[in-house]
Amino acid sequence: MRNASKHVAGLRKRIARQLLCAALAAWPSIAAADSMKEAVAEDVRGLMPLYRDLHASPELSMKEVKTAAKLAVEVRKFGFKVTEKVGVTGVVAVMENGPGPVLLIRADMDGLPVVEQTGLPYSSKVKGVSATGIETSVMHACGHDTHMTAWIATAKRLAAMKAQWSGTLVMILQPGEETSEGARAMLADGLFSRFPKPQYALAFHDSASLPAGMIGYTSGPAAATVDSVDLVVKGVGGHGAVPHATKDPIVVAARIVSTLQTLISRELDPQDAAVVTVGSFQAGAKHNVIPDEAKLLLTVRTYNDKARELMLGGIARIARGEAIAAGLPEDKMPVMTVERDLSTPAAINTxxxxxxxxxxxxKRFGQDRVTPVPPPMVGEDFGRYRETDPSIQSLLFWVGGVPKTKWDAAGGDTMKLPSLHSPFWAPEAETVIATATEAMITATLDILKK
Ligand SMILES: [Zn+2]
Ligand SMILES: [Zn+2]
Incomplete structure (x- = not known):
């Protein structure tokens, strides 16, 4: 017994010595990592009033005037060369810091027409007017306020760490992500000609599907191609009591909606993914009048050209087929409009x-905080930068925002949690911002290493 315990004590001492040696060997990198982490944590704590201010004062897509002006003032303080009003309200902050690649880091600025119901003390009470002229409440229901705060924190720290990287930083604040107008507007306004053109592009999005502090990534397509389809279904109107003398467009449109459901269940390869959602069905104005047209608005989401053509071609074929089945003449076939130029391209992660x-x-956060995630069917116009030049190495990653207690209470079932765009979406902001900032800095030090 005694001998055995002596042996165990000796073993313990040896293990302790080995651990100490290992710790000392790793000391410089741990020290460097921890000092950056601490500096970021302190910066982010100091930036939380800015976050709360951004949260309380959201602006709708392409109207981010005050937001952009406020952040331009902040980023100028760190020594960036700042240009405002690029693509309406976009901001471009450039820091040239010796030879090396050009890295673009993007944050989006717009809020959504959502009535905030989080109950947070800094909830938004802002009203705005939508593009269609409707007065609406406005909320940062997609978490773009966390993106902007992390963008500022990243700019601040990278400016302070100038001696540790070499290359050019092009940090952009993009308007109109939610309407898919912003990236297009900035590119059209010379983002890649008036400013250094990037070889690398990074962005993150807060996630309602990951616990706070987790990082999620998808290789290849990371956000879907989004097409908006307008479908006008024609008919022959008349008295509701004389249906046999009409061609009821409501019935034809209802059949179209039903038959569209077979596109994915019967025509798409089960291994592929697509979404066809009818988000709006408008027709008629009175109980006893059969109208002469019905209007459907659809969103179509796909990840490849084959599925995209199958869905768009299928919608046209089904609409026409149902009109023929209803006995409508050739001049009353449904009219389908897809503005392909306005479609959001898939965001492809190289x-x-x-x-x-x-x-x-x-390496930075530990394997348990970094996880691959399946590609969601949401759209993100960040994909437009790489689409303009496919040689750009591009990555859009996710940073988990669900508070740990809420995640555990829901047993990790995201169906029980508020999603992005929900009036209840309240990410654990400080964790999202600190994690995203640390990730952006880590990525930059790797891409622009000396
Ligand atoms: Zn959104
Ligand atoms: Zn968003």
Whole structure:
């Protein structure tokens, strides 16, 4: 017994010595990592009043005038060369810091027409007027306020760490992500010609599907191609009591809506993914009048050209087929409009670059905080930068925002939690901002390493 315990004590001492040696060997990198982490945590604590201010004063898409002006003042303080009103309200902050690649870091600025119901003390009470002229409440229901605060924190720290990287930073604040107008507007206003053109592009989005502080990534398509389809279904109107003398467009449109459901269940490869949602069905104005047209508004989401053509072609075919089945003449076939130029392209994460960044993040945060996630069917116009020049190495990653207690209470079931765009979406902002800032800095020090 005694001998055995002596042996155990000796073993313990040896293990302790080995652990100490290992810790000392790793000391410089741990020290560097921790000092950056601490500096970021302190910066972010100091920026929380700015976050709360941004949260309380959201602006609708392409109207981010005060938001942009406020943040331009902040980022100028760190020594960036700042240009405002690029693509209506966009901001471009450039820092040239020796030879090396050009890295674009993007945050989006717009709020949504949502009535906030989080109950937070800094809830938004702002009203705005939508593009269609309707007065509406406005809320940062997609968390773009966390993106902007992390963008400022990233700019501040990278300016302070100038001696540790070499290259050019192009940090942009983009308007109109929610309406898919902003990236297009900034590119059209010379983002890639008036300013250094990037070889790398990074953005993050807060996530309602990951616990706070987790990082999620998808290789390849990370946000879907989004097409908006308008469908006008024609008929022959008349008295509601004389249906046989009419061609009721409501019945034809209802059949179209039903038959559209077979596009995905019967025509799309089960291994592929797509969404066809009819978000609006408008027809008629009175109980006893059969109208002469019905209007459907659809959103179509796909990840590849084959599925996209199958869905768009299928909608046209089904609409026409149902009109023929109803006995409508050739001049009363449904009219389908898709503005392909206005479609949001899929956001493609460059596979090799994504794999490399996932490793860099795992090294920084630990493997348990970095996880691959399946591609969602949401749209993100961040994909437009890489679409303009496919040689750009691009990554859009997710930063979890669900408070741990809420995540645990829901047993990790996101169906029980508020989603992005919900009036109840209240991410654990400080964790999102600190994690995203640390991730952006880590990525930048890797991409623009000396
Ligand atoms: Zn959104
Ligand atoms: Zn968003």
């Amino acid at each position: 596979p090799e670059f994504t794999a490399h960044m996932a490793q860099v993040f795992a």
